[in-house]
Amino acid sequence: MIFSKQILLWYAKNKRELPWRNTTDAYHIWLSEIMLQQTRVAQGTPYYLKFIDNFPTVQHLAAASEEKVLKLWQGLGYYSRARNLHATAKIVTDKYNARFPDSYKELIKLKGVGDYTASAIASISFNRPEAVVDGNVYRVLARYYGVSLAINSSEGIHYFKALAERVMDVEAIREYNQAIMEFGAIQCVPRNPNCGACPLQNSCVALKEGRIDALPVKLKKLKVxxxxxxxxxxxxxxxxxxxxxxxxxxxxxxxxxxxxxxxxxxxxxxxxxxxxxxxxxxxxxxxxxxxxxxxxxxxxxxxxxxxxxxxxxxxxxxxxxxxxxxxxxxxxxxxxxxxxxxxxx
Structure with a gap:
């Protein structure tokens, strides 16, 4: 069975019930994706619910004061995300008549929206065939295909994006993108994954070669x-x-x-x-x-x-x-x- 089909079957049985999975509304998807950058789901979920409660639409968020946005964001860290969130809400409200653009090309122009976020919104909200590559996806692909390129190198970034595009399920892109991210989040975890219960164990290169702990490769961080x-x-x-x-x-x-x-x-x-x-x-x-x-x-x-x-x-x-x-x-x-x-x- 091909890689993408196995991921989708696993997802159907194991996916978590998360509030943003009950909708394809681009505002909700965008909000969740921005909040979950560099934030665990358990930490980000209460903030997501709090923002939806205070700002039920992108117009409400655009009309809010920056101080209120920052106060509600307090504790999530990386505060530039909150400032960009507020700025983009104003852009979407004013330039796009409160409707998020439905293409990767337009989405990536929004402040604070990079390749991953634009791909996630385009695929989940608008069913566009765009491959997502986040930390979870890097890990799954690096291990399954045995790729030793550094995920934070220029060469690695381009390689993994092309690989993700090659193996994605275009016909079920909305579900598939969520599935591969979820697979990395709860099955192919960074440390001590339960490979014995993994549906991909028979064809995983890293497992076969004993390199689970060595992949993915990441260049050393900057000096603190x-x-x-x-x-x-x-x-x-x-x-x-x-x-x-x-x-x-x-x-x-x-x-x-x-x-x-x-x-x-x-x-x-x-x-x-x-x-x-x-x-x-x-x-x-x-x-x-x-x-x-x-x-x-x-x-x-x-x-x-x-x-x-x-x-x-x-x-x-x-x-x-x-x-x-x-x-x-x-x-x-x-x-x-x-x-x-x-x-x-």
Whole structure:
């Protein structure tokens, strides 16, 4: 039996019931695909349901404020996805009269939509014969066909795309694309797959050659950058504080945080005091204490943030201050949200 037919038979018996599988609506498919990039299904599903509840149509999402979108996204990480999501909702609403384009060629022009997402929407929503290639598909194809090309190399990306197109079931593309991704997600898993229960075991090259753990091949990641963050949690005698919006192209763009002192190493309390004096020029004396005695290590894809929160008690009036009760309303990185919830102001 050919590869694609075996995948489809397996899917019919083993597929999970997921909310976006009950529809071919392009808005729902797009939303789920964007959310599940670099996110596990179990983590992404509650966010998907929350977004559908708050923004039942692409017009609702387009009309929302960026702050509301970021707040609902809070905890999913990779916040550029949320900003691109919001921007694309506006484009689809304004340029396409709230209807997603039905071709790969037009879909890939949308902000935040790459080859995989355009292929997924085109095939699942519009039944277009486009092959999807995500991490799960790379793994299944690399193992089954015994391909040693690095999946994150230029040559590998082109090879696997062509292979995926060659073996896909054009007549059942909507189901097949979901089937091969699901197969990689719950059967051909990264570590310790149950090959004895796999319907492809008799023809899998990696199993035959003892290379299951060696495939797929991936080039080594970039070196991790270490950064030292010192957050100044300013509290005045009226129970007010300061949050600032992050700008620029770095991490957490347009999210809020406490005033930040970034350094190339851990800082002592005396250095923090001098930084506060430089930044704020308070007229009256202030007190500083270190909230967490051990640095919190927050790991991002290519950065590790060594973070300390400093509580600064002041009597001076602050510009742009907000009541501490309002800090829960702002979209903030998880690192800040965890501190807010623990500190309880």
């Amino acid at each position: 950058k270490l950064r030292y963050f010192n957050y100044l949690v300013l509290l005045d005698d009226q129970k007010k504080t300061i949050l600032r919006k992050r700008t620029g192209k770095g991490i957490w763009q347009n999210l809020y945080e406490f005033p930040l002192v970034e350094s190339d190493q851990s800082l002592a309390a005396s250095k923090i005091k001098s930084e506060i004096e430089k930044q704020f020029n308070f007229k009256n004396a202030f007190e500083v204490y270190q909230y967490n005695t051990t640095e919190i290590v927050h790991k991002l894809s290519h950065q590790h943030l060594y973070t300390t929160f400093w509580i600064v008690s002041i009597t001076d009036e602050m510009k742009d201050r907000i009541p501490v009760s309002e800090v829960y309303e702002y979209p903030v990185p998880v690192l800040i949200a965890d501190f807010i919830n623990a500190f309880k102001f």
